[in-house]
Amino acid sequence: MKFKTLFSQYGRFEVLYMFVMVIYMAQATKETGRMVGSISGNPIPFLIPIVLTYLLCKRHPISFNNKNLYIVLAIYAIWAFCSLIKYNVFTTEELSYHFFMVYAIVIAYIHVQVFGRKLIPLYENILVLLCKIAVVGWLIAVILPMSSSLFRLFPETVYGNHVIYLFNWMDPVKGQVYSGLLRNAGCSWEPGRFAIMVVLAIFCNLCRNGIKLKNNNNLLWLLLTLLTTQSTTGYFTVIALFLIFAIKKLTLKNAAFLILVFFPIVYGIFKLDFMGEKITTRIEASKDMTRLDQSFEWHSMQSEDGEYLGSLDRFDAMAFEWINFIHDPILGYGINFKHSYFYNNISSNFRLANGLMNILSVYGIFLGLFFFYVLLKSSRGISEDFYESKRMALFMLLCLCAISYKILAIPVFTSFWFYGYFRKGLEAKSAIKNFDKI
Template identity: 25%
Template sequence: MTYEVINRKIDKFILVIIVIMMSGASLLNDHDELLIIIFTLMGSAMLARKQRINPFIIGVIVLWLFINIISFLYNETGLSLNTFLGYLLRLLIPFFGLKLIGITFWEKLENLIYKMALLTIPIFILDLIFPEIFNALKPIFEPLTSNTFYRKESQSSYWYSFFYTHSGREGIRNSGFMWEPGAFAMVLVLMIIYNWCTKGFRFSKRVWIYSILIITTFSTAGYLALAFLLVAYVQKAKKLHVSVISMVLLIVFVLVGRSMDFLGPKIERFLSETENNILYEQGYSNRYEANRVAYFLINLTKSIELPTGYGVVEDKESFFSVQKIVGVNGLGDILLMWGWLGLLFVLFSIFKFCSAISTVNLSYFTIFLLSIAILITFFSNPIETNPILFLVVFTPHIFKIKEQLHEFDFQQMLEDHKQNIAK
């Protein structure tokens, strides 16, 4: 076996591990020792390939240490060393992946996700037709699934199999290979952005498949992000017939969305619950759960008290409170953990990411629209410990802007782009 073949196999292994971690539904979430093994293997690969640690990532680690020390001294509620180091491992593994695979990372990741996305289509259709059979498969795949998802009685038949996640709930929402439909939509949105930024703004076969799969998720954030992508497409295309068709679709989307339960009414309900301070008691714990908007405002209030961030240290109010309040909001948790500096850095890095992976000329407004689409999905998903966050944020700081992040015939790409303009 040649050195090149070995490297290719190592790259595939790294991508598979990152996708498993990204899925958020695997047993990797339950076993810290597995995380340590993965970190050790990838660290060893870094040494074998003589990859250097960027000053950038050292700065991130120092900042993380500083935030936790300040938070510990301020809150005096205890600092778990295991939690602190565990977060560092989850942060460094995506960094190692980017460094080890190099500038072709996103191309290879997108190719893998595309194949997995295709595979979910027939499985999802079969799941809709034969739900009882899929429920019966739980004993087979339960050993691969995180125990976290069995806390709720409604997910008693939940299972994860790398290629597909079966929620076990009634309904027609597609989770793909992620832990839930909204997370699947988040990944698909990123893949559409990658395709447009590297292969030109056109509805290719891959973009169509990703878009259709987003529709099958019935995700509020996924649909809103898709609407912003459509606006970005109209703005970039600048063709009369394309603009007219796209605007008609966008208007139809807005009108229909206002009456669909998971869009207009859901957003209105979130705002109403937030205004009236309505919380819901979790059936499987003694905690209360706030909706995404309310939870962001709760974290916003806490961040004003300690702008440098809380790290993994629990704030005094939550620590001494009998009634714990939890929620889901990726950007809110980033603000809470990393402080205002961390959140601003993430916002800047997402904007820079869309520019860094682009091989076509994009206006700042187009990049802004693409960034908003990403932020919508990050707002709605618990991504504060997910590899997808670190991959997006780290990419523009590891690779140079406009650097070739994928391997294909650039001359052919330019020719194709010229032909699209001519049409």
């Protein structure tokens, strides 16, 4: 969908606002990471989404007198107070961690109240535009290897260089290459992270249209882009998503679809070199945790305490987050990772790249389960608001994505996480007029 069409359906400012929020959601640079990072530093990148959200509320006044908003903020405030007392740390850094979580919840509330159901097609269409840019950038990089000298003129990121925040070229020297083919990170900081943004947009499309390839260019663009990311998380999740939407009930027709179409495609995907290699490597690695103990011991002797060296694999991280949880099951270790059992007793040089078990280990059993309850309510809420009623689809989607990435406190992801909790009822009307044009 072209910008002109988007502007006519959702409003010029509203589209540009969500476009900026999605760019921040991607966190490709330190500047766009400020929406979930630190208060200190250059204030402009930090203030841009806040100012834009304020203007959005001025254009579409909403009431903050909402019982569910009060409940979630009160529960979080009680937990945060207990956590601060527990560690007796009241520094600006410590308080900023709680600020960003509250900030994400309030942003989610505003998005749901202002956009309502329109949040789903709006996010989808913006991702499609970014996917088109990503595919073009990726094709240039793959077909014209000499273009690397041009990409390297742009500001450097963790794995490459970003082109005005719209496309993050992956530098082959930094390792984002599988089977000799460069991976596509789109507008995000790395390919897997971009893949889960794309999968969320695919979910939005499936909610509105079901599995429909004919005259559904959005879905084709999203699937093509996902293919170029070479992301195991993205592939696993989209396969599960299609399976949920494909099987309404086990009829002869559906069984034939599974046997003749779906399963052969899945088999072909798993036969890809990078998929098989990554899966085999992770399974073998999970059987031998002693290698990590030896690595931690060696790095602790070679590095300074607290020096960041890297993040553990998602499955290793899940195991260690479980250890964190059983050592602090009630309140969790809090949002500051330096309070965790892993950081203080195992290694201060590595971080844990797992966002699913992290919800329980950070927030404890009660608040953690409350957040999962909110997600379940949102999953059911979205299914009730659209033609394709799949009550567990969003829950499954975000849980699978969270295995590899922390997404709960990232605005826009949080908007989907809290959608059903903050929606205005079964109609889920938006504050934007001409609602029927979605």
